[in-house]
Amino acid sequence: MKSNLIYNEELLAGKTALVTGGASGLGRSIAVGLSQVGANVIIVSRQEEVLAKAAKEISDETDREVTYDVVDIRDIESVAQLSQRHENIDILVNNAGGQFPQKARDFTPNGWRSVIDLNLNGTWNMTQAFGNKMLEGVGGSICQIIATVGRGIPGIAHSASARAGVLELSRTLAFEWGPKVRVNCVAPGQFRTEAFDSTYEDGVGDGFVEQPLPNIGDVRDIANGVIFLVSPGARFITGEVLYVDGGLILQGPMSALPADGYPERE
Numbered sequence: 001m002k003s004n005l006i007y008n009e010e011l012l013a014g015k016t017a018l019v020t021g022g023a024s025g026l027g028r029s030i031a032v033g034l035s036q037v038g039a040n041v042i043i044v045s046r047q048e049e050v051l052a053k054a055a056k057e058i059s060d061e062t063d064r065e066v067t068y069d070v071v072d073i074r075d076i077e078s079v080a081q082l083s084q085r086h087e088n089i090d091i092l093v094n095n096a097g098g099q100f101p102q103k104a105r106d107f108t109p110n111g112w113r114s115v116i117d118l119n120l121n122g123t124w125n126m127t128q129a130f131g132n133k134m135l136e137g138v139g140g141s142i143c144q145i146i147a148t149v150g151r152g153i154p155g156i157a158h159s160a161s162a163r164a165g166v167l168e169l170s171r172t173l174a175f176e177w178g179p180k181v182r183v184n185c186v187a188p189g190q191f192r193t194e195a196f197d198s199t200y201e202d203g204v205g206d207g208f209v210e211q212p213l214p215n216i217g218d219v220r221d222i223a224n225g226v227i228f229l230v231s232p233g234a235r236f237i238t239g240e241v242l243y244v245d246g247g248l249i250l251q252g253p254m255s256a257l258p259a260d261g262y263p264e265r266e
Contacts (some may be wrong), residue, residue, distance in 0.1 A: 006224060011231055013038035019090045020044050020073055020126060021096030023054035026145065026188060026222050030093055033223030035062040037231075041161045042086060043070045045096060055071050065138075075123035083129040088137070091230045092130045094123045094166075095145040099159035101256040112158050119162035124169065131173065131181055139180035141230040145222070146241070148249050155256030163187075168242055174239030182238040184229045189245025212247030257264045 017034045021027035022043030035041045035058060043058070043066065045051055051068035058066040071082040073096055097119040102111070127142060134140035146163040147153065153160040167185050174183045188210070225244045228234055243249045 007037045007227055007231075007234070009035070009036065009038060011227070013088040016040045016042070016086075016088060017091035017093065017230070018042045018130070019046060019093040019095055020071070020087060020182040022093075023068075026191060026219055027093075027095040028054060028058070029219035029223045030095060030145075030226050031066060032058055032062060033220065033227050034091070034093075034230075035059075035064045035066055037089065037177040037227055038064075040064075041066045043068045043246065044082065046070065046072050052116075062165045068130060070203065070206050073126050074246060076125055079125040079129050083133060087133065089130050089133065090140045091140075092126065092134075092140065093226060094126050094142070097145070097159070097163075099156045099256075101155040101255070103155070104157040115156075115158040115164050119159055120165045120169075123166050127169070127173070127183075131183075132138065134181045135177060140182075141234075142170075142181060142183045143226050143229050144174075144183070144185045145226075146187050148187050148189055148243060148245050149241075150249055151254050153256055159239045170241075171239040178238055182229075182234070184234070184238060185218050185241040186222060186225045186229065187219055187241050187243045187245060187249070188222050189243070191219055191222065193235070211245070211252030212250060215246065217244065217246060 012034060017039040019027055019031045019034065019041065022031040023045050031041050032044050043051060043055055048070050051070065055066045056066040069082060069085060072078045072088070098113050099119070123144060133140060146166050146167050147160065149160060149164040149167055170183045170185050177183060221244050225242050229237065229242060
């Protein structure tokens with residue numbers, strides 16, 4: 001990954017940032033970007049071996065030490081233990097999440113609950129644990145990675161519901177927790193990552209040429225959005241959602257299923 005040159009290398013010097021799901025995909029890009037602008041970065045997820053490899057690679061790439069820790073964000077006790085091990089977090093990026101594409105009529109109760117638990121409850125567990133510490137200390141900034149909520153996302157009704165919930169949660173917390181803690185969201189559009197390719201069928205997103213900026217996003221675009229929102233440059237911004245989507249929220253294909261995934265309308 002090329003160096004992020006649009007921000008000063010010491011923009012976040014002295015700040016400690018924790019990124020969930022920071023070992024791969026968008027989370028890895030966010031961790032790289034935060035490290036490149038001077039933050040002390042900690043990446044967390046459930047898989048220690050993957051984390052260790054990613055932390056070393058990011059450290060080598062940015063010439064700054066990146067550390068890691070293990071957590072299951074769905075497990076309140078696991079999150080509580082993580083927060084006890086890391087007392088002074090200035091920046092929390094809740095990136096961890098996931099879903100499987102399926103028509104809503106076919107969801108099982110367990111399938112629905114698993115996606116809601118990960119994307120909404122898991123995000124809340126982290127937000128409350130570390131947000132409370134920020135409130136008790138010198139404050140901080142929280143950035144939630146959600147989705148292009150606002151038009152509906154056929155094929156992932158469970159995840160769309162959870163992500164919309166995180167957005168409304170963040171707006172509410174921005175009110176309750178200001179002025180000590182700023183809470184904002186970044187909504188990615190279409191980005192080619194390993195997770196995207198392994199989750200969705202061929203053909204999903206092929207109509208990206210219909211959106212105002214007709215191309216797939218570069219993962220650095222997400223990192224740049226996050227860096228801005230957690231930086232002093234956004235010190236008067238809270239409760240907002242930044243769509244980093246090439247204008248997809250305005251026009252473009254929102255379905256998480258291929259075009260032939262639905263019956264033709266009469």
